Amino acid sequence: MNSESGNAPFFPYGLPREKPDIPLSRAMERLYTRYSAPTYWWNELYSQFRYTPLEGLEYNDGDGTLTRRDPSKVVKANGKYYVWYTRRGTGTPPRGAEGATDLIPSSDWDLSDIWFATSEDGFVWEEQGVAVPRPSKPQPGWRSVSTPDVLFWDGRYYLYYQSFMEMSGKRGDDCPVAVSWADSPDGPWTPTHSVVIPNGPQGAWDQYSIHDPYPLVHKGQIYLYYKSDMNGRPELIRAQGLAISDDPLGPFEKCPLNPVLNSGHETGLFPFRGGIAALAIRHGNEHNTIQFAPDGINFEVAASVSLMPMAPGPYVPDAFTDTDDGRGITWGLCHFTGVGTKDTRHSILARFDCDLSQDHDDPWMRETEHWWPPEFYFRSGLGEGARRQRVDAATEDLAPSDGQAEDG
Numbered sequence: 297m298n299s300e301s302g303n304a305p306f307f308p309y310g311l312p313r314e315k316p317d318i319p320l321s322r323a324m325e326r327l328y329t330r331y332s333a334p335t336y337w338w339n340e341l342y343s344q345f346r347y348t349p350l351e352g353l354e355y356n357d358g359d360g361t362l363t364r365r366d367p368s369k370v371v372k373a374n375g376k377y378y379v380w381y382t383r384r385g386t387g388t389p390p391r392g393a394e395g396a397t398d399l400i401p402s403s404d405w406d407l408s409d410i411w412f413a414t415s416e417d418g419f420v421w422e423e424q425g426v427a428v429p430r431p432s433k434p435q436p437g438w439r440s441v442s443t444p445d446v447l448f449w450d451g452r453y454y455l456y457y458q459s460f461m462e463m464s465g466k467r468g469d470d471c472p473v474a475v476s477w478a479d480s481p482d483g484p485w486t487p488t489h490s491v492v493i494p495n496g497p498q499g500a501w502d503q504y505s506i507h508d509p510y511p512l513v514h515k516g517q518i519y520l521y522y523k524s525d526m527n528g529r530p531e532l533i534r535a536q537g538l539a540i541s542d543d544p545l546g547p548f549e550k551c552p553l554n555p556v557l558n559s560g561h562e563t564g565l566f567p568f569r570g571g572i573a574a575l576a577i578r579h580g581n582e583h584n585t586i587q588f589a590p591d592g593i594n595f596e597v598a599a600s601v602s603l604m605p606m607a608p609g610p611y612v613p614d615a616f617t618d619t620d621d622g623r624g625i626t627w628g629l630c631h632f633t634g635v636g637t638k639d640t641r642h643s644i645l646a647r648f649d650c651d652l653s654q655d656h657d658d659p660w661m662r663e664t665e666h667w668w669p670p671e672f673y674f675r676s677g678l679g680e681g682a683r684r685q686r687v688d689a690a691t692e693d694l695a696p697s698d699g700q701a702e703d704g
């Protein structure tokens with residue numbers, strides 16, 4: 297194909313949908329073998345992310361005493377949207393493990409409870425109150441309950457969440473996962489007061505933390521994904537694992553191939569076609585990618601993306617339908633951390649929109665570029681401190697000596 301008589305074949309000008317039968321470089325070969333389509337214009341797992349502030353949630357004038365973060369996936373019930381999230385309402389902003397007490401939080405998600413909000417349109421949200429408060433000591437979560445996500449299974453709702461029994465930051469960010477259930481998304485929620493996803497055995501990748509529990513229904517079972525912090529500081533590594541059960545209250549069996557995602561921070565997954573797609577954000581060799589696993593276990597990079605939502609809580613209409621043709625996602629909630637100054641630090645919830653859906657095709661969501669003003673890039677600058685001095689010193693080292701200058 298595509299050869300002028302007597303000449304070597306060339307790659308055609310119009311991008312073929314199928315792999316052309318000509319010698320290909322490694323890069324062009326994988327364009328056809330690794331991705332669902334050879335360009336992001338046709339790749340259903342490529343999207344831009346667009347952001348909108350939420351209306352209806354106030355933050356004590358941003359003084360750092362109120363935070364909302366780590367939203368669950370969004371669920372539709374009773375004709376409205378529901379979201380659950382970490383809410384910290386404390387007398388002061390976080391003061392680190394050294395400055396923390398029974399009343400002063402160490403981190404933004406310390407001394408928190410799980411609250412929920414509802415919305416008619418996904419833009420204006422009304423906070424409804426607490427869903428799962430911190431239980432009393434020594435129940436799992438007595439220090440803080442955070443980072444919830446929701447499951448609907450056999451007519452009941454289940455909230456899974458990080459249950460801290462020591463303050464975050466004391467050693468690392470150590471916790472297992474606990475669960476509460478309810479007959480209605482409005483509650484009341486009944487805690488089981490037991491750990492449902494325990495930490496791994498000593499020496500295992502997930503020995504200290506089980507974060508960001510994220511349940512989906514897949515192949516008739518509960519597939520609960522989670523993140524753990526491995527390798528320790530300073531070179532912390534984040535990876536994601538999977539635990540499977542037929543019973544929302546457990547026991548869950550951890551996948552023997554864990555971790556199943558080598559990158560990412562907060563979990564964000566959804567049924568797609570016959571498998572599961574994942575947003576791999578913030579960390580790892582494959583951060584800023586969307587991945588896909590036909591079996592929910594063996595993920596491959598499906599697309600490289602940018603400006604991904606932090607702590608994504610997508611609206612996943614078929615999260616619990618056990619679909620074998622997942623339709624994808626078009627919006628959800630996420631958070632922005634580090635809002636305010638050092639003394640008023642808190643997090644806010646926001647909305648993201650995207651087109652990771654089989655049912656939409658929005659070319660505006662397919663663009664790859666961001667047209668940001670220079671000030672945006674300069675915010676990622678060297679600053680005036682030690683880093684600038686290091687660069688200045690390196691530049692001086694390169695200054696030609698008299699002799700070298702003569703040599704030209």
Ligand code: AAL
Nearest residue numbers: 366405443469507508562
């Ligand atoms: C988040 C999540 C978990 C961590 C902390 C609060 O972004 O990964 O929830 O524990 O940070």
